Amino acid sequence: MKNIEEKLAGVRTIGISGHVRPDGDCVGAVLALYNYIRDYDPDIDVRPYLEPIPNVYRFLKGSETICDPRTAEAVPAFDLFIAVDCGDASRLGAAAEFLVDAGTVVCIDHHVSDHTFASDNYVREDASSTCELVFELMDVNRITEEIAACLYTGIINDTGVFQYSCTSAKTMNVAGILMEKGIDYPKIVNDTFFIKTxxxxxxxxxxxxxxxxxxxxxxxxxxxxxxxxxxxxxxxxxxxxxxxxxxxxxxxxxxxxxxxxxxxxxxxxxxxxxxxxxxxxxxxxxxxxxxxxxxxxxxxxxxxxxxxxxxxxxxxxxxx
Ligand SMILES: [Mn+2]
Known part of the structure:
Protein backbone atom coordinates (compact mmCIF):
# COMPACT_ATOMS: atom_id res chain seq x y z
CA MET A 1 0.00 0.00 0.00
CA LYS A 2 1.41 3.40 -0.98
CA ASN A 3 -1.45 5.72 -0.16
CA ILE A 4 -5.00 5.79 1.11
CA GLU A 5 -6.48 6.90 -2.20
CA GLU A 6 -5.54 3.61 -3.91
CA LYS A 7 -7.68 1.73 -1.37
CA LEU A 8 -10.76 3.90 -1.92
CA ALA A 9 -11.39 3.18 -5.59
CA GLY A 10 -14.79 1.56 -6.04
CA VAL A 11 -15.37 1.43 -2.28
CA ARG A 12 -18.75 2.56 -0.93
CA THR A 13 -18.63 1.60 2.73
CA ILE A 14 -15.71 1.75 5.16
CA GLY A 15 -15.37 0.77 8.80
CA ILE A 16 -12.40 2.05 10.78
CA SER A 17 -11.37 0.82 14.19
CA GLY A 18 -8.46 0.46 16.58
CA HIS A 19 -7.58 -1.33 19.78
CA VAL A 20 -9.58 -1.80 22.96
CA ARG A 21 -9.10 0.90 25.62
CA PRO A 22 -8.12 3.37 22.88
CA ASP A 23 -5.22 5.73 23.52
CA GLY A 24 -4.33 8.99 21.80
CA ASP A 25 -2.55 7.33 18.87
CA CYS A 26 -5.47 5.01 18.25
CA VAL A 27 -8.11 7.77 18.49
CA GLY A 28 -5.98 10.17 16.43
CA ALA A 29 -5.39 7.64 13.65
CA VAL A 30 -9.05 6.58 13.44
CA LEU A 31 -10.31 10.17 13.33
CA ALA A 32 -7.61 11.40 10.95
CA LEU A 33 -8.62 8.70 8.46
CA TYR A 34 -12.32 9.31 9.08
CA ASN A 35 -12.03 13.07 8.46
CA TYR A 36 -9.77 12.58 5.43
CA ILE A 37 -12.22 10.24 3.75
CA ARG A 38 -15.25 12.38 4.71
CA ASP A 39 -13.57 15.53 3.36
CA TYR A 40 -12.43 14.17 0.04
CA ASP A 41 -14.77 11.25 -0.72
CA PRO A 42 -18.08 12.44 0.78
CA ASP A 43 -20.00 9.76 -1.14
CA ILE A 44 -18.32 6.99 0.84
CA ASP A 45 -20.20 5.87 3.95
CA VAL A 46 -17.38 5.80 6.51
CA ARG A 47 -17.90 4.83 10.15
CA PRO A 48 -15.48 4.99 13.06
CA TYR A 49 -15.68 2.39 15.85
CA LEU A 50 -13.90 2.55 19.19
CA GLU A 51 -14.65 1.80 22.80
CA PRO A 52 -15.37 5.03 24.74
CA ILE A 53 -12.47 7.42 24.25
CA PRO A 54 -10.82 9.45 27.03
CA ASN A 55 -12.49 12.85 27.39
CA VAL A 56 -9.27 14.69 26.54
CA TYR A 57 -9.64 13.55 22.92
CA ARG A 58 -13.22 14.76 22.53
CA PHE A 59 -12.02 18.02 20.95
CA LEU A 60 -10.90 16.13 17.86
CA LYS A 61 -13.23 16.57 14.90
CA GLY A 62 -15.57 13.64 14.38
CA SER A 63 -15.13 12.19 17.87
CA GLU A 64 -18.90 12.46 18.48
CA THR A 65 -19.56 10.09 15.56
CA ILE A 66 -17.52 7.22 17.04
CA CYS A 67 -19.62 4.13 17.83
CA ASP A 68 -18.81 1.61 20.52
CA PRO A 69 -18.38 -1.70 18.64
CA ARG A 70 -19.68 -3.63 21.68
CA THR A 71 -23.11 -2.02 21.41
CA ALA A 72 -23.22 -0.97 17.75
CA GLU A 73 -26.22 -2.18 15.77
CA ALA A 74 -25.52 -4.73 13.06
CA VAL A 75 -24.24 -3.22 9.84
CA PRO A 76 -23.89 -4.74 6.37
CA ALA A 77 -20.40 -5.95 5.49
CA PHE A 78 -17.96 -3.13 4.83
CA ASP A 79 -16.29 -2.95 1.42
CA LEU A 80 -13.17 -1.89 3.27
CA PHE A 81 -12.23 -2.26 6.92
CA ILE A 82 -9.22 -0.37 8.26
CA ALA A 83 -7.65 -1.51 11.54
CA VAL A 84 -5.17 0.88 13.13
CA ASP A 85 -2.67 0.50 15.96
CA CYS A 86 -3.48 -3.24 16.40
CA GLY A 87 -0.87 -6.00 16.32
CA ASP A 88 -3.45 -8.76 16.12
CA ALA A 89 -7.19 -9.25 15.63
CA SER A 90 -7.94 -9.80 19.32
CA ARG A 91 -6.75 -6.27 20.10
CA LEU A 92 -9.75 -5.04 18.08
CA GLY A 93 -12.10 -6.41 20.74
CA ALA A 94 -15.71 -6.43 19.52
CA ALA A 95 -14.68 -4.67 16.29
CA ALA A 96 -12.96 -7.91 15.21
CA GLU A 97 -16.49 -8.98 14.12
CA PHE A 98 -16.17 -6.65 11.15
CA LEU A 99 -13.20 -8.65 9.83
CA VAL A 100 -15.40 -11.64 9.06
CA ASP A 101 -17.41 -10.14 6.20
CA ALA A 102 -15.28 -7.18 5.15
CA GLY A 103 -14.34 -7.06 1.46
CA THR A 104 -10.79 -5.92 2.10
CA VAL A 105 -8.97 -5.53 5.40
CA VAL A 106 -6.15 -3.03 5.70
CA CYS A 107 -3.95 -2.70 8.76
CA ILE A 108 -1.85 0.35 9.61
CA ASP A 109 0.33 -0.28 12.63
CA HIS A 110 3.69 -0.02 14.39
CA HIS A 111 3.50 -2.94 16.85
CA VAL A 112 5.78 -5.98 16.84
CA SER A 113 3.48 -8.71 15.49
CA ASP A 114 2.59 -10.82 12.44
CA HIS A 115 -0.56 -8.92 11.34
CA THR A 116 -1.90 -11.89 9.39
CA PHE A 117 -5.51 -10.83 9.95
CA ALA A 118 -5.24 -8.15 7.25
CA SER A 119 -4.88 -8.68 3.51
CA ASP A 120 -2.95 -5.46 3.11
CA ASN A 121 -0.55 -4.15 5.71
CA TYR A 122 1.24 -0.89 6.19
CA VAL A 123 3.36 -1.80 9.19
CA ARG A 124 6.61 -0.18 10.32
CA GLU A 125 7.77 -1.38 13.70
CA ASP A 126 10.26 1.47 13.95
CA ALA A 127 7.64 4.19 13.42
CA SER A 128 6.91 6.37 16.44
CA SER A 129 3.19 5.94 16.14
CA THR A 130 0.41 4.78 13.89
CA CYS A 131 -0.39 8.44 13.26
CA GLU A 132 3.07 8.94 11.73
CA LEU A 133 2.25 6.10 9.31
CA VAL A 134 -1.21 7.47 8.55
CA PHE A 135 0.50 10.76 7.69
CA GLU A 136 2.77 8.93 5.20
CA LEU A 137 -0.28 7.45 3.48
CA MET A 138 -2.01 10.81 3.09
CA ASP A 139 -1.58 13.50 0.46
CA VAL A 140 0.04 16.25 2.55
CA ASN A 141 -1.89 18.94 0.67
CA ARG A 142 -5.15 17.34 1.75
CA ILE A 143 -4.28 17.43 5.44
CA THR A 144 -6.53 20.05 7.00
CA GLU A 145 -5.95 21.69 10.37
CA GLU A 146 -8.49 19.28 11.92
CA ILE A 147 -6.74 16.22 10.47
CA ALA A 148 -3.38 17.61 11.56
CA ALA A 149 -4.71 17.95 15.12
CA CYS A 150 -5.68 14.25 15.10
CA LEU A 151 -2.27 13.14 13.82
CA TYR A 152 -0.29 15.44 16.12
CA THR A 153 -2.26 14.19 19.12
CA GLY A 154 -1.39 10.60 18.25
CA ILE A 155 2.29 11.32 17.73
CA ILE A 156 2.76 13.16 21.03
CA ASN A 157 0.84 10.43 22.86
CA ASP A 158 3.11 7.63 21.64
CA THR A 159 6.37 9.58 21.84
CA GLY A 160 5.66 11.14 25.23
CA VAL A 161 5.93 14.53 23.50
CA PHE A 162 9.02 13.47 21.53
CA GLN A 163 10.96 12.14 24.54
CA TYR A 164 10.91 8.35 23.91
CA SER A 165 13.48 6.67 21.70
CA CYS A 166 10.82 5.79 19.10
CA THR A 167 11.03 9.47 18.08
CA SER A 168 13.04 9.85 14.87
CA ALA A 169 14.13 12.76 12.72
CA LYS A 170 11.25 11.77 10.46
CA THR A 171 8.83 12.02 13.38
CA MET A 172 10.04 15.56 14.03
CA ASN A 173 9.68 16.45 10.34
CA VAL A 174 6.13 15.14 10.27
CA ALA A 175 5.33 17.04 13.47
CA GLY A 176 6.77 20.20 11.91
CA ILE A 177 4.56 19.87 8.85
CA LEU A 178 1.53 19.31 11.08
CA MET A 179 2.40 22.42 13.14
CA GLU A 180 2.38 24.46 9.94
CA LYS A 181 -1.23 23.42 9.36
CA GLY A 182 -2.18 25.90 12.08
CA ILE A 183 -2.89 23.59 15.00
CA ASP A 184 -2.73 24.92 18.57
CA TYR A 185 0.12 22.59 19.53
CA PRO A 186 0.93 23.92 23.02
CA LYS A 187 -2.70 23.46 23.95
CA ILE A 188 -2.85 19.94 22.46
CA VAL A 189 0.33 18.94 24.32
CA ASN A 190 -0.89 20.38 27.59
CA ASP A 191 -4.51 19.21 27.43
CA THR A 192 -3.89 15.69 26.10
CA PHE A 193 -0.56 14.76 27.66
CA PHE A 194 0.51 16.75 30.69
CA ILE A 195 -2.72 17.67 32.44
CA LYS A 196 -3.71 15.09 35.05
CA THR A 197 -6.74 15.13 37.28
MN1 LIG B 1 0.39 3.40 18.86
Missing part, protein backbone atom coordinates in the same frame (compact mmCIF):
# COMPACT_ATOMS: atom_id res chain seq x y z
CA UNK A 198 -6.20 15.59 40.99
CA UNK A 199 -7.08 11.93 41.61
CA UNK A 200 -4.75 10.82 38.84
CA UNK A 201 -1.82 12.64 40.46
CA UNK A 202 -2.68 11.20 43.85
CA UNK A 203 -2.80 7.61 42.58
CA UNK A 204 0.49 8.11 40.75
CA UNK A 205 1.97 9.41 44.00
CA UNK A 206 0.77 6.28 45.77
CA UNK A 207 2.27 4.05 43.08
CA UNK A 208 5.63 5.82 43.40
CA UNK A 209 5.60 5.52 47.20
CA UNK A 210 4.79 1.81 46.92
CA UNK A 211 7.45 1.07 44.29
CA UNK A 212 10.25 -1.38 45.08
CA UNK A 213 13.59 -2.15 43.42
CA UNK A 214 14.46 -5.69 42.35
CA UNK A 215 17.31 -7.47 40.55
CA UNK A 216 20.06 -5.29 42.05
CA UNK A 217 18.12 -2.12 41.31
CA UNK A 218 17.84 -2.85 37.58
CA UNK A 219 14.09 -3.31 37.80
CA UNK A 220 11.46 -1.18 39.54
CA UNK A 221 8.02 -2.60 40.30
CA UNK A 222 4.80 -1.07 41.54
CA UNK A 223 1.09 -1.80 41.45
CA UNK A 224 -2.31 -0.25 42.02
CA UNK A 225 -5.01 -2.72 43.02
CA UNK A 226 -8.63 -2.56 41.94
CA UNK A 227 -9.54 -1.61 45.53
CA UNK A 228 -7.07 1.28 45.41
CA UNK A 229 -8.47 2.39 42.05
CA UNK A 230 -11.92 2.54 43.63
CA UNK A 231 -10.55 4.35 46.65
CA UNK A 232 -8.89 6.99 44.46
CA UNK A 233 -11.92 7.03 42.15
CA UNK A 234 -9.85 6.39 39.01
CA UNK A 235 -10.31 4.23 35.92
CA UNK A 236 -7.82 2.19 33.88
CA UNK A 237 -7.22 5.13 31.51
CA UNK A 238 -5.95 7.13 34.49
CA UNK A 239 -3.13 4.63 35.03
CA UNK A 240 -1.48 6.02 31.89
CA UNK A 241 1.84 7.66 32.65
CA UNK A 242 2.59 5.85 35.91
CA UNK A 243 4.89 3.25 34.34
CA UNK A 244 6.70 5.98 32.40
CA UNK A 245 7.31 7.86 35.64
CA UNK A 246 8.70 4.68 37.22
CA UNK A 247 11.00 4.22 34.23
CA UNK A 248 12.82 7.50 34.79
CA UNK A 249 14.13 6.36 38.18
CA UNK A 250 17.93 6.73 38.17
CA UNK A 251 19.78 3.46 37.54
CA UNK A 252 16.67 1.54 36.56
CA UNK A 253 16.62 -0.40 33.30
CA UNK A 254 13.13 -1.85 33.41
CA UNK A 255 9.93 -0.55 34.95
CA UNK A 256 7.08 -2.98 35.64
CA UNK A 257 3.67 -1.72 36.68
CA UNK A 258 0.45 -3.61 37.43
CA UNK A 259 -3.08 -2.43 37.92
CA UNK A 260 -6.16 -4.44 38.73
CA UNK A 261 -8.69 -5.42 36.08
CA UNK A 262 -12.41 -5.78 36.88
CA UNK A 263 -12.23 -9.57 36.38
CA UNK A 264 -9.55 -10.00 39.04
CA UNK A 265 -6.62 -10.28 36.62
CA UNK A 266 -3.81 -7.74 36.37
CA UNK A 267 -2.80 -5.49 33.52
CA UNK A 268 1.00 -5.46 33.35
CA UNK A 269 3.03 -2.74 31.62
CA UNK A 270 6.74 -2.69 30.87
CA UNK A 271 8.96 0.25 29.96
CA UNK A 272 12.64 -0.12 29.19
CA UNK A 273 15.65 2.23 29.20
CA UNK A 274 18.29 -0.25 27.99
CA UNK A 275 18.29 -2.57 24.96
CA UNK A 276 16.26 -5.14 26.92
CA UNK A 277 13.29 -6.41 24.86
CA UNK A 278 10.00 -5.73 26.66
CA UNK A 279 7.84 -7.15 23.84
CA UNK A 280 9.52 -10.54 24.32
CA UNK A 281 8.59 -10.69 28.01
CA UNK A 282 5.05 -9.47 27.31
CA UNK A 283 4.67 -12.21 24.68
CA UNK A 284 5.44 -14.88 27.31
CA UNK A 285 2.21 -13.82 29.01
CA UNK A 286 0.20 -13.54 25.80
CA UNK A 287 0.70 -9.79 25.39
CA UNK A 288 2.75 -7.68 23.03
CA UNK A 289 3.74 -4.19 22.06
CA UNK A 290 7.06 -2.61 21.26
CA UNK A 291 10.66 -3.37 22.17
CA UNK A 292 10.74 -0.59 24.78
CA UNK A 293 7.06 -0.49 25.76
CA UNK A 294 4.84 -3.52 26.06
CA UNK A 295 1.85 -4.85 27.96
CA UNK A 296 0.04 -8.04 28.92
CA UNK A 297 -2.68 -9.45 31.15
CA UNK A 298 -1.83 -11.90 33.92
CA UNK A 299 -3.84 -13.82 36.52
CA UNK A 300 -2.87 -14.62 40.10
CA UNK A 301 -1.99 -12.86 43.31
CA UNK A 302 0.12 -9.73 42.95
CA UNK A 303 3.16 -11.30 44.59
CA UNK A 304 2.84 -14.39 42.39
CA UNK A 305 2.52 -12.31 39.21
CA UNK A 306 5.44 -10.07 40.21
CA UNK A 307 7.58 -13.15 40.81
CA UNK A 308 6.68 -14.75 37.48
CA UNK A 309 7.38 -11.63 35.42
CA UNK A 310 10.58 -10.83 37.33
CA UNK A 311 11.86 -14.35 36.72
CA UNK A 312 11.31 -13.91 32.96
CA UNK A 313 13.15 -10.60 33.12
CA UNK A 314 15.99 -12.06 35.20
CA UNK A 315 16.47 -14.96 32.78
CA UNK A 316 16.95 -12.54 29.91
CA UNK A 317 19.18 -10.17 31.84
CA UNK A 318 21.45 -13.08 32.74
CA UNK A 319 21.55 -14.39 29.19
CA UNK A 320 22.52 -10.96 27.84
Missing amino acids: YNQNRVMGQALVDSRLYLDGRCIVSAVSLEQMREFDVQPKHMEGIVSQLRVTKGVEIALFFYGNEDGTWKGSLRVNSDFNAAEVAAVFGGGGHVKAAGFTIAGSLSECTKRVLSEIEKRLQAA
Whole structure:
Protein backbone atom coordinates (compact mmCIF):
# COMPACT_ATOMS: atom_id res chain seq x y z
CA MET A 1 0.00 0.00 0.00
CA LYS A 2 1.41 3.40 -0.98
CA ASN A 3 -1.45 5.72 -0.16
CA ILE A 4 -5.00 5.79 1.11
CA GLU A 5 -6.48 6.90 -2.20
CA GLU A 6 -5.54 3.61 -3.91
CA LYS A 7 -7.68 1.73 -1.37
CA LEU A 8 -10.76 3.90 -1.92
CA ALA A 9 -11.39 3.18 -5.59
CA GLY A 10 -14.79 1.56 -6.04
CA VAL A 11 -15.37 1.43 -2.28
CA ARG A 12 -18.75 2.56 -0.93
CA THR A 13 -18.63 1.60 2.73
CA ILE A 14 -15.71 1.75 5.16
CA GLY A 15 -15.37 0.77 8.80
CA ILE A 16 -12.40 2.05 10.78
CA SER A 17 -11.37 0.82 14.19
CA GLY A 18 -8.46 0.46 16.58
CA HIS A 19 -7.58 -1.33 19.78
CA VAL A 20 -9.58 -1.80 22.96
CA ARG A 21 -9.10 0.90 25.62
CA PRO A 22 -8.12 3.37 22.88
CA ASP A 23 -5.22 5.73 23.52
CA GLY A 24 -4.33 8.99 21.80
CA ASP A 25 -2.55 7.33 18.87
CA CYS A 26 -5.47 5.01 18.25
CA VAL A 27 -8.11 7.77 18.49
CA GLY A 28 -5.98 10.17 16.43
CA ALA A 29 -5.39 7.64 13.65
CA VAL A 30 -9.05 6.58 13.44
CA LEU A 31 -10.31 10.17 13.33
CA ALA A 32 -7.61 11.40 10.95
CA LEU A 33 -8.62 8.70 8.46
CA TYR A 34 -12.32 9.31 9.08
CA ASN A 35 -12.03 13.07 8.46
CA TYR A 36 -9.77 12.58 5.43
CA ILE A 37 -12.22 10.24 3.75
CA ARG A 38 -15.25 12.38 4.71
CA ASP A 39 -13.57 15.53 3.36
CA TYR A 40 -12.43 14.17 0.04
CA ASP A 41 -14.77 11.25 -0.72
CA PRO A 42 -18.08 12.44 0.78
CA ASP A 43 -20.00 9.76 -1.14
CA ILE A 44 -18.32 6.99 0.84
CA ASP A 45 -20.20 5.87 3.95
CA VAL A 46 -17.38 5.80 6.51
CA ARG A 47 -17.90 4.83 10.15
CA PRO A 48 -15.48 4.99 13.06
CA TYR A 49 -15.68 2.39 15.85
CA LEU A 50 -13.90 2.55 19.19
CA GLU A 51 -14.65 1.80 22.80
CA PRO A 52 -15.37 5.03 24.74
CA ILE A 53 -12.47 7.42 24.25
CA PRO A 54 -10.82 9.45 27.03
CA ASN A 55 -12.49 12.85 27.39
CA VAL A 56 -9.27 14.69 26.54
CA TYR A 57 -9.64 13.55 22.92
CA ARG A 58 -13.22 14.76 22.53
CA PHE A 59 -12.02 18.02 20.95
CA LEU A 60 -10.90 16.13 17.86
CA LYS A 61 -13.23 16.57 14.90
CA GLY A 62 -15.57 13.64 14.38
CA SER A 63 -15.13 12.19 17.87
CA GLU A 64 -18.90 12.46 18.48
CA THR A 65 -19.56 10.09 15.56
CA ILE A 66 -17.52 7.22 17.04
CA CYS A 67 -19.62 4.13 17.83
CA ASP A 68 -18.81 1.61 20.52
CA PRO A 69 -18.38 -1.70 18.64
CA ARG A 70 -19.68 -3.63 21.68
CA THR A 71 -23.11 -2.02 21.41
CA ALA A 72 -23.22 -0.97 17.75
CA GLU A 73 -26.22 -2.18 15.77
CA ALA A 74 -25.52 -4.73 13.06
CA VAL A 75 -24.24 -3.22 9.84
CA PRO A 76 -23.89 -4.74 6.37
CA ALA A 77 -20.40 -5.95 5.49
CA PHE A 78 -17.96 -3.13 4.83
CA ASP A 79 -16.29 -2.95 1.42
CA LEU A 80 -13.17 -1.89 3.27
CA PHE A 81 -12.23 -2.26 6.92
CA ILE A 82 -9.22 -0.37 8.26
CA ALA A 83 -7.65 -1.51 11.54
CA VAL A 84 -5.17 0.88 13.13
CA ASP A 85 -2.67 0.50 15.96
CA CYS A 86 -3.48 -3.24 16.40
CA GLY A 87 -0.87 -6.00 16.32
CA ASP A 88 -3.45 -8.76 16.12
CA ALA A 89 -7.19 -9.25 15.63
CA SER A 90 -7.94 -9.80 19.32
CA ARG A 91 -6.75 -6.27 20.10
CA LEU A 92 -9.75 -5.04 18.08
CA GLY A 93 -12.10 -6.41 20.74
CA ALA A 94 -15.71 -6.43 19.52
CA ALA A 95 -14.68 -4.67 16.29
CA ALA A 96 -12.96 -7.91 15.21
CA GLU A 97 -16.49 -8.98 14.12
CA PHE A 98 -16.17 -6.65 11.15
CA LEU A 99 -13.20 -8.65 9.83
CA VAL A 100 -15.40 -11.64 9.06
CA ASP A 101 -17.41 -10.14 6.20
CA ALA A 102 -15.28 -7.18 5.15
CA GLY A 103 -14.34 -7.06 1.46
CA THR A 104 -10.79 -5.92 2.10
CA VAL A 105 -8.97 -5.53 5.40
CA VAL A 106 -6.15 -3.03 5.70
CA CYS A 107 -3.95 -2.70 8.76
CA ILE A 108 -1.85 0.35 9.61
CA ASP A 109 0.33 -0.28 12.63
CA HIS A 110 3.69 -0.02 14.39
CA HIS A 111 3.50 -2.94 16.85
CA VAL A 112 5.78 -5.98 16.84
CA SER A 113 3.48 -8.71 15.49
CA ASP A 114 2.59 -10.82 12.44
CA HIS A 115 -0.56 -8.92 11.34
CA THR A 116 -1.90 -11.89 9.39
CA PHE A 117 -5.51 -10.83 9.95
CA ALA A 118 -5.24 -8.15 7.25
CA SER A 119 -4.88 -8.68 3.51
CA ASP A 120 -2.95 -5.46 3.11
CA ASN A 121 -0.55 -4.15 5.71
CA TYR A 122 1.24 -0.89 6.19
CA VAL A 123 3.36 -1.80 9.19
CA ARG A 124 6.61 -0.18 10.32
CA GLU A 125 7.77 -1.38 13.70
CA ASP A 126 10.26 1.47 13.95
CA ALA A 127 7.64 4.19 13.42
CA SER A 128 6.91 6.37 16.44
CA SER A 129 3.19 5.94 16.14
CA THR A 130 0.41 4.78 13.89
CA CYS A 131 -0.39 8.44 13.26
CA GLU A 132 3.07 8.94 11.73
CA LEU A 133 2.25 6.10 9.31
CA VAL A 134 -1.21 7.47 8.55
CA PHE A 135 0.50 10.76 7.69
CA GLU A 136 2.77 8.93 5.20
CA LEU A 137 -0.28 7.45 3.48
CA MET A 138 -2.01 10.81 3.09
CA ASP A 139 -1.58 13.50 0.46
CA VAL A 140 0.04 16.25 2.55
CA ASN A 141 -1.89 18.94 0.67
CA ARG A 142 -5.15 17.34 1.75
CA ILE A 143 -4.28 17.43 5.44
CA THR A 144 -6.53 20.05 7.00
CA GLU A 145 -5.95 21.69 10.37
CA GLU A 146 -8.49 19.28 11.92
CA ILE A 147 -6.74 16.22 10.47
CA ALA A 148 -3.38 17.61 11.56
CA ALA A 149 -4.71 17.95 15.12
CA CYS A 150 -5.68 14.25 15.10
CA LEU A 151 -2.27 13.14 13.82
CA TYR A 152 -0.29 15.44 16.12
CA THR A 153 -2.26 14.19 19.12
CA GLY A 154 -1.39 10.60 18.25
CA ILE A 155 2.29 11.32 17.73
CA ILE A 156 2.76 13.16 21.03
CA ASN A 157 0.84 10.43 22.86
CA ASP A 158 3.11 7.63 21.64
CA THR A 159 6.37 9.58 21.84
CA GLY A 160 5.66 11.14 25.23
CA VAL A 161 5.93 14.53 23.50
CA PHE A 162 9.02 13.47 21.53
CA GLN A 163 10.96 12.14 24.54
CA TYR A 164 10.91 8.35 23.91
CA SER A 165 13.48 6.67 21.70
CA CYS A 166 10.82 5.79 19.10
CA THR A 167 11.03 9.47 18.08
CA SER A 168 13.04 9.85 14.87
CA ALA A 169 14.13 12.76 12.72
CA LYS A 170 11.25 11.77 10.46
CA THR A 171 8.83 12.02 13.38
CA MET A 172 10.04 15.56 14.03
CA ASN A 173 9.68 16.45 10.34
CA VAL A 174 6.13 15.14 10.27
CA ALA A 175 5.33 17.04 13.47
CA GLY A 176 6.77 20.20 11.91
CA ILE A 177 4.56 19.87 8.85
CA LEU A 178 1.53 19.31 11.08
CA MET A 179 2.40 22.42 13.14
CA GLU A 180 2.38 24.46 9.94
CA LYS A 181 -1.23 23.42 9.36
CA GLY A 182 -2.18 25.90 12.08
CA ILE A 183 -2.89 23.59 15.00
CA ASP A 184 -2.73 24.92 18.57
CA TYR A 185 0.12 22.59 19.53
CA PRO A 186 0.93 23.92 23.02
CA LYS A 187 -2.70 23.46 23.95
CA ILE A 188 -2.85 19.94 22.46
CA VAL A 189 0.33 18.94 24.32
CA ASN A 190 -0.89 20.38 27.59
CA ASP A 191 -4.51 19.21 27.43
CA THR A 192 -3.89 15.69 26.10
CA PHE A 193 -0.56 14.76 27.66
CA PHE A 194 0.51 16.75 30.69
CA ILE A 195 -2.72 17.67 32.44
CA LYS A 196 -3.71 15.09 35.05
CA THR A 197 -6.74 15.13 37.28
CA TYR A 198 -6.20 15.59 40.99
CA ASN A 199 -7.08 11.93 41.61
CA GLN A 200 -4.75 10.82 38.84
CA ASN A 201 -1.82 12.64 40.46
CA ARG A 202 -2.68 11.20 43.85
CA VAL A 203 -2.80 7.61 42.58
CA MET A 204 0.49 8.11 40.75
CA GLY A 205 1.97 9.41 44.00
CA GLN A 206 0.77 6.28 45.77
CA ALA A 207 2.27 4.05 43.08
CA LEU A 208 5.63 5.82 43.40
CA VAL A 209 5.60 5.52 47.20
CA ASP A 210 4.79 1.81 46.92
CA SER A 211 7.45 1.07 44.29
CA ARG A 212 10.25 -1.38 45.08
CA LEU A 213 13.59 -2.15 43.42
CA TYR A 214 14.46 -5.69 42.35
CA LEU A 215 17.31 -7.47 40.55
CA ASP A 216 20.06 -5.29 42.05
CA GLY A 217 18.12 -2.12 41.31
CA ARG A 218 17.84 -2.85 37.58
CA CYS A 219 14.09 -3.31 37.80
CA ILE A 220 11.46 -1.18 39.54
CA VAL A 221 8.02 -2.60 40.30
CA SER A 222 4.80 -1.07 41.54
CA ALA A 223 1.09 -1.80 41.45
CA VAL A 224 -2.31 -0.25 42.02
CA SER A 225 -5.01 -2.72 43.02
CA LEU A 226 -8.63 -2.56 41.94
CA GLU A 227 -9.54 -1.61 45.53
CA GLN A 228 -7.07 1.28 45.41
CA MET A 229 -8.47 2.39 42.05
CA ARG A 230 -11.92 2.54 43.63
CA GLU A 231 -10.55 4.35 46.65
CA PHE A 232 -8.89 6.99 44.46
CA ASP A 233 -11.92 7.03 42.15
CA VAL A 234 -9.85 6.39 39.01
CA GLN A 235 -10.31 4.23 35.92
CA PRO A 236 -7.82 2.19 33.88
CA LYS A 237 -7.22 5.13 31.51
CA HIS A 238 -5.95 7.13 34.49
CA MET A 239 -3.13 4.63 35.03
CA GLU A 240 -1.48 6.02 31.89
CA GLY A 241 1.84 7.66 32.65
CA ILE A 242 2.59 5.85 35.91
CA VAL A 243 4.89 3.25 34.34
CA SER A 244 6.70 5.98 32.40
CA GLN A 245 7.31 7.86 35.64
CA LEU A 246 8.70 4.68 37.22
CA ARG A 247 11.00 4.22 34.23
CA VAL A 248 12.82 7.50 34.79
CA THR A 249 14.13 6.36 38.18
CA LYS A 250 17.93 6.73 38.17
CA GLY A 251 19.78 3.46 37.54
CA VAL A 252 16.67 1.54 36.56
CA GLU A 253 16.62 -0.40 33.30
CA ILE A 254 13.13 -1.85 33.41
CA ALA A 255 9.93 -0.55 34.95
CA LEU A 256 7.08 -2.98 35.64
CA PHE A 257 3.67 -1.72 36.68
CA PHE A 258 0.45 -3.61 37.43
CA TYR A 259 -3.08 -2.43 37.92
CA GLY A 260 -6.16 -4.44 38.73
CA ASN A 261 -8.69 -5.42 36.08
CA GLU A 262 -12.41 -5.78 36.88
CA ASP A 263 -12.23 -9.57 36.38
CA GLY A 264 -9.55 -10.00 39.04
CA THR A 265 -6.62 -10.28 36.62
CA TRP A 266 -3.81 -7.74 36.37
CA LYS A 267 -2.80 -5.49 33.52
CA GLY A 268 1.00 -5.46 33.35
CA SER A 269 3.03 -2.74 31.62
CA LEU A 270 6.74 -2.69 30.87
CA ARG A 271 8.96 0.25 29.96
CA VAL A 272 12.64 -0.12 29.19
CA ASN A 273 15.65 2.23 29.20
CA SER A 274 18.29 -0.25 27.99
CA ASP A 275 18.29 -2.57 24.96
CA PHE A 276 16.26 -5.14 26.92
CA ASN A 277 13.29 -6.41 24.86
CA ALA A 278 10.00 -5.73 26.66
CA ALA A 279 7.84 -7.15 23.84
CA GLU A 280 9.52 -10.54 24.32
CA VAL A 281 8.59 -10.69 28.01
CA ALA A 282 5.05 -9.47 27.31
CA ALA A 283 4.67 -12.21 24.68
CA VAL A 284 5.44 -14.88 27.31
CA PHE A 285 2.21 -13.82 29.01
CA GLY A 286 0.20 -13.54 25.80
CA GLY A 287 0.70 -9.79 25.39
CA GLY A 288 2.75 -7.68 23.03
CA GLY A 289 3.74 -4.19 22.06
CA HIS A 290 7.06 -2.61 21.26
CA VAL A 291 10.66 -3.37 22.17
CA LYS A 292 10.74 -0.59 24.78
CA ALA A 293 7.06 -0.49 25.76
CA ALA A 294 4.84 -3.52 26.06
CA GLY A 295 1.85 -4.85 27.96
CA PHE A 296 0.04 -8.04 28.92
CA THR A 297 -2.68 -9.45 31.15
CA ILE A 298 -1.83 -11.90 33.92
CA ALA A 299 -3.84 -13.82 36.52
CA GLY A 300 -2.87 -14.62 40.10
CA SER A 301 -1.99 -12.86 43.31
CA LEU A 302 0.12 -9.73 42.95
CA SER A 303 3.16 -11.30 44.59
CA GLU A 304 2.84 -14.39 42.39
CA CYS A 305 2.52 -12.31 39.21
CA THR A 306 5.44 -10.07 40.21
CA LYS A 307 7.58 -13.15 40.81
CA ARG A 308 6.68 -14.75 37.48
CA VAL A 309 7.38 -11.63 35.42
CA LEU A 310 10.58 -10.83 37.33
CA SER A 311 11.86 -14.35 36.72
CA GLU A 312 11.31 -13.91 32.96
CA ILE A 313 13.15 -10.60 33.12
CA GLU A 314 15.99 -12.06 35.20
CA LYS A 315 16.47 -14.96 32.78
CA ARG A 316 16.95 -12.54 29.91
CA LEU A 317 19.18 -10.17 31.84
CA GLN A 318 21.45 -13.08 32.74
CA ALA A 319 21.55 -14.39 29.19
CA ALA A 320 22.52 -10.96 27.84
MN1 LIG B 1 0.39 3.40 18.86
